[in-house]
Amino acid sequence: MHGNIWVVQNPQGSAQSMALVIRFQLRPSVSITINELGESSDQPCSNSLFKGLQVLLADDDDLNRAVTRKLLEKLGCSVSAVTSGFECLTSIGPASSPFQIVILELQMPELDGFEVAMRIRKFRSRNWPLIVAMTASADDDTWERCSQIGINGVIRKPVLLQGIAIELRKVLMQANKV
Amino acid sequence: MELVQIQRRLVDYTKSLFMEGFLDAQFLQLQQLQDDSNPDFVFEVVSLFFEDFEKLLNELTIALDQPNVDFKKLDSHVHQLKGSSSSIGAQRVKNACIAFRNYCDVQNIEGCLTCLQQVKQECYLVKNKFETLFRLEQQIMASGGSVPTIELGF
Numbered sequence: 001m002h003g004n005i006w007v008v009q010n011p012q013g014s015a016q017s018m019a020l021v022i023r024f025q026l027r028p029s030v031s032i033t034i035n036e037l038g039e040s041s042d043q044p045c046s047n048s049l050f051k052g053l054q055v056l057l058a059d060d061d062d063l064n065r066a067v068t069r070k071l072l073e074k075l076g077c078s079v080s081a082v083t084s085g086f087e088c089l090t091s092i093g094p095a096s097s098p099f100q101i102v103i104l105e106l107q108m109p110e111l112d113g114f115e116v117a118m119r120i121r122k123f124r125s126r127n128w129p130l131i132v133a134m135t136a137s138a139d140d141d142t143w144e145r146c147s148q149i150g151i152n153g154v155i156r157k158p159v160l161l162q163g164i165a166i167e168l169r170k171v172l173m174q175a176n177k178v
Numbered sequence: 179m180e181l182v183q184i185q186r187r188l189v190d191y192t193k194s195l196f197m198e199g200f201l202d203a204q205f206l207q208l209q210q211l212q213d214d215s216n217p218d219f220v221f222e223v224v225s226l227f228f229e230d231f232e233k234l235l236n237e238l239t240i241a242l243d244q245p246n247v248d249f250k251k252l253d254s255h256v257h258q259l260k261g262s263s264s265s266i267g268a269q270r271v272k273n274a275c276i277a278f279r280n281y282c283d284v285q286n287i288e289g290c291l292t293c294l295q296q297v298k299q300e301c302y303l304v305k306n307k308f309e310t311l312f313r314l315e316q317q318i319m320a321s322g323g324s325v326p327t328i329e330l331g332f
Contacts, residue, residue: 070211158264
């Protein structure tokens with residue numbers, strides 16, 4: 001705790017007085033959130049990893065989209081949101097789209113997240129942009145299917161700040177290793 | 179009533195909502211997202227939920243009124259309601275939706291009708307709770323105070 005302790009000795013050599021200084025840091029009030037693993041931890045503040053990260057968010061549900069967008073912005077990301085799979089593809093379309101990560105709800109009407117991901121991987125490079133799926137049902141089959149299509153990560157709904165931060169960090173780290 | 183008293187009342191009321199299972203941790207998440215750039219975020223999102231709910235309630239009632247009930251369609255509406263209620267932390271609504279989906283799975287009309295009533299009831303209950311919460315917050319802000327953040331230990 002970056003403290004200090006000292007003793008003032010009297011002429012006989014035994015302790016006359018002792019002083020102890022402990023330095024405490026003032027921390028902002030911390031709210032406890034439960035992450036998916038059931039552990040409680042501090043809220044991750046805007047991380048330099050996420051600062052300015054260009055994210056494309058695709059979710060047809062207004063409420064979920066509003067919440068996820070806010071979560072991403074809280075992390076420091078720069079978010080563009082679309083409401084359908086088609087809009088998503090259109091936004092990524094041109095050869096050099098600005099988005100580094102696409103966050104994709106799997107269950108969307110007309111063109112679902114799986115389809116969108118498959119088309120992105122087919123017509124763009126194998127690893128870019130990074131794709132992270134969002135779904136209320138993240139079972140092994142879903143994960144397997146995502147993995148085969150070339151989706152880089154999966155976030156379980158309802159989305160928590162901790163959940164998004166951990167998964168995005170993992171996906172970005174892995175991308176940097178390749 | 180003094181500002182401090184209203185603030186304490188808000189904290190106690192919010193905690194009771196968690197104890198009684200009306201709200202879960204997801205609601206805390208929403209509150210954490212509210213900041214100076216978005217001071218009405220929670221209110222907006224919760225309002226959005228109840229707008230959606232009225233539409234979905236309508237769809238559900240119509241779907242169950244058909245001579246041949248389309249359970250797949252019914253299920254997709256309930257799935258949506260489950261998703262949005264879960265996003266705002268309305269735990270009892272979410273649980274009611276889970277039960278509803280189970281009856282959709284086995285195509286039990288009676289069960290579905292009962293669940294519809296249950297879901298409706300839970301929604302109106304939690305709507306009431308939210309209204310009280312927001313009213314207390316408004317009183318605090320009108321008195322020039324700030325809304326206390328809830329810290330819960332689990």
